[in-house]
Amino acid sequence: MRLPTLIPLAIASIIHTATGAPAPTAPSSVITTTKITPSYWRATFSDPPFNIQGNAFFRDFYTLVDEITSDPNVKVVVFDSNSKYFFSTHVDLINTLDPDLYPGNPRYWDSITRLAKAPVLTVAAIRGLTYNAGAEIAAVLDVRFGSKEKAVLAQYEVGFGANPGGGGIELLSRLAGRSRALEVVIGADSIDAETAALYGWINRAIPDAQFEKFVDKFARRVAGWDHSAIAAAKNLINGRTGFPTADEQIESFNSFLKADAPGGLVDRRLKAMAAAGMQTNLNFEENFGREELKFVGNGPWNA
Amino acid sequence: MRLPTLIPLAIASIIHTATGAPAPTAPSSVITTTKITPSYWRATFSDPPFNIQGNAFFRDFYTLVDEITSDPNVKVVVFDSNSKYFFSTHVDLINTLDPDLYPGNPRYWDSITRLAKAPVLTVAAIRGLTYNAGAEIAAVLDVRFGSKEKAVLAQYEVGFGANPGGGGIELLSRLAGRSRALEVVIGADSIDAETAALYGWINRAIPDAQFEKFVDKFARRVAGWDHSAIAAAKNLINGRTGFPTADEQIESFNSFLKADAPGGLVDRRLKAMAAAGMQTNLNFEENFGREELKFVGNGPWNA
Amino acid sequence: MRLPTLIPLAIASIIHTATGAPAPTAPSSVITTTKITPSYWRATFSDPPFNIQGNAFFRDFYTLVDEITSDPNVKVVVFDSNSKYFFSTHVDLINTLDPDLYPGNPRYWDSITRLAKAPVLTVAAIRGLTYNAGAEIAAVLDVRFGSKEKAVLAQYEVGFGANPGGGGIELLSRLAGRSRALEVVIGADSIDAETAALYGWINRAIPDAQFEKFVDKFARRVAGWDHSAIAAAKNLINGRTGFPTADEQIESFNSFLKADAPGGLVDRRLKAMAAAGMQTNLNFEENFGREELKFVGNGPWNA
Structure with a gap:
């Protein structure tokens, strides 16, 4: 647990626009949980259109992980989204992030590690754009199914001057191997569902017309089995197969923080991107990988 | 070698319907070997329609492994099936299994390890349903080709309350990685040839019309090379790349045995499944992954 | 560094037709470098039609690696070919190879290791046949894109009696896993682009009509990012994900040398293959995997 080391850096660098206001403590509901049966839950990212990961997201996520890992009945949890555009996107790069909540905090590594080890199968049902922290949350889940037409994954961080810092490098490297992780992370471009399936980033791409039926059938099968058999398997x-260690993931996070020093290039660039539409303009977020080209490099920007 | 530890558990739990009769010692021929040339052998699972792995299967398999690993001429062995429905299925869950023969016995781990290390290329030519122990035998072989239309692979064990125990978890995890192994094993459903190829479970899926020609050409190439070059490569x-250790595989096997305690849920469920058609009814075996739903969970069973 | 051990063996066995003449020291240009921008280079294998790896190739390659790893501006280097048939093929098996240049020399392992670790993304743009040492050079690069119609990869070494010795076994095993590496290396046959992509040997296969645009766009994106972000990622x-150690690769190389002893079977066979058209006849090189069948095994040779 490296909280004492990480917090000061994090306060200095992540919270670009910190106002000093206390973090919200009221209940939030940007992740809504539906217990279809006691064994089969759906957890829905419910902050459309962007499903940006801010304080409310992380508070809900940690609560959900606590519920999943302590409920004796649940066997399968399908994570989906109520946005028709995005599964989940980046961390909130404009508003204050509570140091106790943001990724990089030991609470984050602890939560995802417990989830990976829980005797419950977690499933990402991806039907929209899924990138940066959103792709990292998806990669944390045990299984990922993507809509062939609608799922798109990306790690765009190199595009604005940093590296993926929320465990993405560790998770993607294990799923896709060296050469494909290098392409995805350093290319920093959108990867369609079939390519993501070829790379092992998602389990498989399913035609959108059959997607919900496929996922629901899969989840109901798992929910019907004996809990002890699921747990043993x-x-x-x-x-x-292991799971990335917190130390590995923290190395990437610290590298991210180093790039994202306050007043530095990434900090100023993200502020300019916010002014240009990041987190407010749907077109900007949907074309994140192209929009950020305008803030780096030498153009032309129609690439 | 953990035989003394394993045998008592195995006697107690695997041999559900042991009659006390001695294991057969007569020669058997449920695996027939054809030496197309001294360098190129075909080993055919020949106990149609099910190719269930009983005493005769394991006796023949161990004999064949001994022959392969001691013959100075053989360079490639293609394993296929004379059943038009199955490549190979589960261990015999009804009749007595000789403790000296059943998987989990050190003789089994020793045989598959010697085969994996032998200076001979082994090839699974899969044109039918291949599941549980059958999928594990296929995964033991060096290379797996599947008919695009006819090959289907599965590990259905979680469906009746246990986990794959014959090395399947170790072999599949290496071939397909964490997320896909979790889907296959905990989903406990049929995987078509193209998905199995995407997952790395088989090398590739080949249109059935070209399948035999492809496999035969491949085997003849290998059989034509110098033995020393094949051995070195x-x-x-x-x-x-390694091969799963016996200790890893035994951990999974012991977990399987624990689930399959005599008189316990899995034991009773398998008896009920036998009464419903397992090992006798072709439709039951061909739809194993759906049939077992009727003995667990809450339905409806048309899933 | 095992030069003292390796050199004598290498002199004895690699340089089949050594004439005693000193290795050429004049500048060569079989790899031509075009700096499209200071950040984006193209390195073109320019010794058509075969792009065989002889003294000039290795001299140029080492020089290029030195340039890439010492230039502060370069971020991406695309390797391609000006031959319409081949990306890169085997080492020169007819003419004298300078012991200081040939693969297996510490200089080779050092160069490819430095390249793999350099803060620069290297990309293979493959639109032709790519085999033996050519496939090994491609596998050394960070990312490989292949023309769906034109890229073909192979390790044919087992076909003439040796094993891949230039790191190919190590690189391919990591990219494709045990079963597919065994198929590719021991099958010793041509692998089309889509199969190579399925196996992870190349990142992906791209329709040839879109190939150059895709690669150029990818490279321009990478060249537009901050160098620090590329380096960190x-x-x-x-x-x-690691990179094969020199010791691992040297083990394979020594195994190759052992097969290729002077006056031995491989040596004599390669001389006969040279007489039959190797390195001079386009049809022979394009059908290397079939032609070598004529010098081993028992036929028929229309396989």
Whole structure:
């Protein structure tokens, strides 16, 4: 647990526009949970259109992980989105992020690690653009299904001058291997569902017309099995394949923080991107990978 | 070698319907070997329609492994099936399994490890349903080709309350990675050939009309090379990629045995499944992944 | 660094037709470098039609690696070919190879290792046949894109009696895993672009009509990013995924040398293949995987 080391850096650099106001403590509901049965839950990212990961998102996420890891009945949780554009996108780069909530905090690494080890199968049902922290949350889940026509994944961080810092490098490297991780992260461009499936970033791409039925059938099968069998199988597969260590992920996070020093290039660039439409303009967010070209490099910007 | 530890558990739990009769010792021929040339053998699973892995199967398999690993001429062995429905299916869950033969016995781990390390390329030519122990035998072989239309792979064990115990978790995890192994094993559903190829579970899916010609051409190429070059290449690739250790595989097997305790849920469920058609009814075996839904969970069973 | 051990063997075995003449020291230009911008270079294999790797190739390659790893501006280097048939093929098996230049020399392992670790993204743009040492050079690069119609990869070494010795076994095993590496290396046959993409040997196969635009756009994106972000991302991904050690690669190389002893079977076979058209006849080189069948095995040769 490196909180004492990380917090000061994080306060200085992540919270670009910190107002000093206390973090909200009221209940929030940007992740809504539906218990279809006691064994089969849907967790829906519900902050359309962007599903940006701000304080409310992380508060809800940590609460949900606590619920999943302590409920004796739940066997499968499908994560989806109520936005027709995005599964989940980046962390809130404009508003204050509570130091106790933001990714990079030990609470984040602890939550995703517990989730990966829980005797519950977690499933990402991806039907929209999924990038940066959004792609990292998806990669944390056990299984990822993508709509062939609608799912798009990306790690755009190199495009604005940093590297993925929320575990994305560790998770993607394990799923896709060296050469494809290098392409995705350094190319910093959108990856369609079929390519993401080829790379192992998602399990498979399913035609959108069959998507919901496929996911629901899969989840109902899992929910119908014995909890002990699911737990034994997941425990054994975890033992054979591992999960990135917090230390590995913190190395990437610290590298991210170093790039994102206050007043530095990334900081100023993100502020300019915010002024240009980031987090407010749908077109900007949908074309994040192209829009950020305007703030780096030498053009032309029709690339 | 953990035989003393494993045997009592195995006797107690695997041999559900043990009659006390001695295991058969007569020669059997449920795996028939054809030496197309001294260098190119075909080993055919020949116990149609199910190719269930009982005493005769394991006796033949161990004999075949001994022959392959001691013959100085053989360079490539293609494993196929004379059943038009199945490549190979589960272990015999009804009749007595000789403790000296059943998987989980050190003889099993020793045989598959010697085969993986032998200076001979083994090839699974899969044109039917291949599941549970059958999928595990296929995964033990060096290379797997599947008919695009006819090959279907599965590990259905979670569906009746256990986990794959014959090395399947270890082999599949290496071939397909964490997320896809979790989907296959915990989803416990049929995986078509193209998806199995996407996941790396089989090398590739080949249109059935071209399948035999492709496999035969591949085997003849290998059989035509110098034995020393095949041996050197396999030895080096084995060194770079490893093979699951017996200890890893035994951990999964012991977890399987724990679920499958005599008189317990899995034991009773398998008996009920036997009464419903398992090992006797072709439709039951072909739809194993759906049939077992009727013995667990809450329905409806048309999922 | 095992030069003292390797050199004598290498002199004895690689340089089949050594004439005793000193290696050429004049500048060569079989790899031509075009600096499209200071950040975006193209390195073109320019010794058509075969792009065989002889003294000039290795001299140019080492020089290029020195330039890439010492230039503060370069961010991306695309390697392509000016031959319409080949990306890059085998090492020169007829003419004298300078012991200080040939693969297997510490200089080779050092150069490819520095390139893999450099804060620059290297890209193979493959539109032709790419085999043996050519496939090994491609696999050394960070990212590989292949023309769907024109890219073909192979490691044919087992076909003439040796094993891949230039790191190919190590690189391919990491990209494709055990079963597919065994198929590729021991099958010793041509692998089309889509299969190579399925196996992870190339990142993806792109329709040839879109190939150049795709690669150029990708390279321009990378060249437009901040150098520090590219460097941080590559450093982290390298840390998560590793790169074969020189010791691993030297083990394969020594195994290759052992097969290729002077006056031995491989030596005599390569001389016969040279007499039959290797390195001079386009049809022979384009059908290398079939032609070599005529010098081993038992036929028929229309396989």
